[in-house]
Amino acid sequence: MTIRTVEAVWLNTSDICSLEHIIEVSGLARDDILDLVETGILTPSNDDPGNYFFHTECVVVARTARRLRDDFELDAHGLALAMKLLDRIQGLESELASLRSRVHPFVRRG
Amino acid sequence: MKYIDYYQVLGLARDATQADIKKAYRKLAHQYHPDVSKEAGAEDKFKQVAEAYATLKDPEKRAAYDALGTRPAGEDFVPPREWREHFHEAPQDFEDVDLADLLAAFAAAQGGGRRGRTGQPLHGQDFEMVLPVSLEQVYSGAETDISVAVPDYDAQGLLHRVPRTFRVRIPKGAAEGQRLRLPGKGGSGLHGGRPGDLYLVIQISPHKLYRLDKQDLYLDLPLSPWEAVLGGTVQVPTLGGPVEMTIPPGTVADRKLRLAKRGMPGANGTQGDLYAAVRIDVPRTPTEQERELFSQLAAVSGYDPRAQLNAGKQP
Numbered sequence: 151m152t153i154r155t156v157e158a159v160w161l162n163t164s165d166i167c168s169l170e171h172i173i174e175v176s177g178l179a180r181d182d183i184l185d186l187v188e189t190g191i192l193t194p195s196n197d198d199p200g201n202y203f204f205h206t207e208c209v210v211v212a213r214t215a216r217r218l219r220d221d222f223e224l225d226a227h228g229l230a231l232a233m234k235l236l237d238r239i240q241g242l243e244s245e246l247a248s249l250r251s252r253v254h255p256f257v258r259r260g
Numbered sequence: 261m262k263y264i265d266y267y268q269v270l271g272l273a274r275d276a277t278q279a280d281i282k283k284a285y286r287k288l289a290h291q292y293h294p295d296v297s298k299e300a301g302a303e304d305k306f307k308q309v310a311e312a313y314a315t316l317k318d319p320e321k322r323a324a325y326d327a328l329g330t331r332p333a334g335e336d337f338v339p340p341r342e343w344r345e346h347f348h349e350a351p352q353d354f355e356d357v358d359l360a361d362l363l364a365a366f367a368a369a370q371g372g373g374r375r376g377r378t379g380q381p382l383h384g385q386d387f388e389m390v391l392p393v394s395l396e397q398v399y400s401g402a403e404t405d406i407s408v409a410v411p412d413y414d415a416q417g418l419l420h421r422v423p424r425t426f427r428v429r430i431p432k433g434a435a436e437g438q439r440l441r442l443p444g445k446g447g448s449g450l451h452g453g454r455p456g457d458l459y460l461v462i463q464i465s466p467h468k469l470y471r472l473d474k475q476d477l478y479l480d481l482p483l484s485p486w487e488a489v490l491g492g493t494v495q496v497p498t499l500g501g502p503v504e505m506t507i508p509p510g511t512v513a514d515r516k517l518r519l520a521k522r523g524m525p526g527a528n529g530t531q532g533d534l535y536a537a538v539r540i541d542v543p544r545t546p547t548e549q550e551r552e553l554f555s556q557l558a559a560v561s562g563y564d565p566r567a568q569l570n571a572g573k574q575p
Contacts, residue, residue: 153405155427158440158460162431164527175441175457210439213386213459214295221289221310236295247436251471251478252516252537 161206166195169202176212178219182226186215189230191237261354261362265333266312266325274326278317285313311360320367325359347416361411361419368417384456385411385447391440391460393430395467395477399499399524401432406460411447419447426458433525434462436472469497475532477523478516482541483507498522498534505536513540 159165172183172192186192187202192211194202214236219229267274270284291297292306299305315321331337338344338351339362346369347353354362391406406428409421426445434440439459446456464472471478481496491509495502498519505517516535523532543550564570 153425153427155403156442156445158428158431158442160431160434160527161439161441162435162527207438209441218293218295221293222286232296248473251473252535 159206161209163205163207165206166203167206167209169194169204172204172208172212175209177216178212182215182219183212185226185230186212186233189234191215191230191233261337261339261357261359263328263331263333263335263337264308264311264359265330266315268333269308269312270316272316274330276316281313281316285309285317315360315363318367321363324363324366347418349414349416349418353414353420356409356420356422357418358411358421365416365418379451381453382450383453384449386456386459387446388439388459388461390463391428391430392463392465393434394465395470395472395524396499397430398432398434398462398464401430403427403429408458410445410458413448413450417450428460430462431527433475433527435474436462436464438462470499470534472524475524475526475530477532477534479534479536480539481505481517481536482539483511485540485542488512488538488540496534496536499524511538513538 169180169183172178173180176183178186183192187194192204192208195205196203211233215229215233218224218232222228222232224232267276270276270281270288272280272284276284288309289306292299292302292309294303294306297306315325328337328339338354343362343366344351344354347365387408387410389406389408391404393404396402397404404427405425407423407425410424411419412422413419424445426442428440428442431440439461442458442460444455445458449455469479477499479496481494483494487494487507488511489509491507491511493504493506496505496519500522503519503522505519507517511517515538517538519534519536521531522534525531546554
C-alpha cells in the first residue's frame, strides 16, 4: 500500500485562525460561534468583535460543541451548560493527572 | 458486507415506534457519547448507536433496512438483486461498503436523502482517530504512520471504504489530547463538495521511567543511604541523553531535584524541567562487611528519625 506523507495542522494555543475558518471546519454558523464567545466557551485571541481570531485549539472546542448540539439535540443554553461542565471536568482531570504524576508510584497505584 | 442488527443495537423490538427509537437513542447516547463517557469502548459503541438511530429514525431508510429481512448480526451478505442492479455493481463490489452507507445511498436515490437528485455539493465526512505516540516521539518530533479506511464515492454515488496510510510528523511538544488536523484526508465530497478532514487525537503512552505533568517530567531516582547522607554525583537518564546530577549531602526521601530545561518542549519554544524524585533504597541482602559497617553505625549514631513521632510518649 502507498504511504502518503501529509502535512498536519497542529491545533494548539500558539497558532491563530480566523472566525471563518472555525465556521468552515466546525460546521457551526457564525451566530453559533458568537454565542459560544458570549458565554465564554470560546475565547478570541483579539478584542475586535468585527474580526475575531482564535487559537487553532478552538477548532476542537467548536467541533465538540457541534457534536453535542447535534447528537443530543441541545439548544444554545443547554449547549453552553454542557460545554462549561465538560470544561470543568477536563480541568479537574488535568489537575488529577498532574498530582498523580508527582506522587510515589505505590500511592498512584492505590 | 456485514449485517448489523440496528434494532438489537438500540435494544428494541422490530415494531418499535419512532418515539421508542428516539428514547432508546437518547438513553444510549448519554451512556456512550465519546465527549461525555469514559467507559472503555464507548466511542465504538456510540458509533453503532448513532448509525442505528440515523437509519431507523428515517422512515425511508428504515423501510429499506427492514426489506433486507432479519439475519444474524455480523453475517456476511450481498444486497438483493434489485439493489445491485440499481447501483450497477457486482456482488463482490459490496465487500468494502458499510451497511449504513448503502442505506443512505439508497434512500438518497429514492429522493429522500440530503444527496437527493439536486446535485448540491456535499462535504466529505470528517474522521477522528486516536494516535498513540511515545514520549520520545513527542520529544524529538518523529514521523509516524496511521492507517484509516476512508469512504470514497464510486461513479454510482456509493461509498466504499478504501484503506489508506498517511505518514505524519508529530509536532515537537504536542500535548496529550491535542489534535492534528489533516485537511482533506477524510471522506471524499460529492458534487464538488470539499473532502472531509482527518483529526488525530494525540495520546501519549505511559513511559517506563518518566511521568508527564504538562511540560515537566518526573522520574524516580533511587539513592543508597550513603549517597543520600554524603551526597555525590549520579548519572540520570533524560530524553536528550544521560546527564550528571549533583546530590547535595543530607538529601531526604521525596526531595525533588530539578534539572532545568530537561523536560518536554512546548509549542512556543519553551522547555519544561525534569524533576528527579528521591527514593532511598537499601541493600536487601547485605554482604557480611556491609552488615558489619551498618552495625557499627547503629552503635555509634545518635540519630533518631522518629524523635518527633515519639516526642509526646510517656516514659
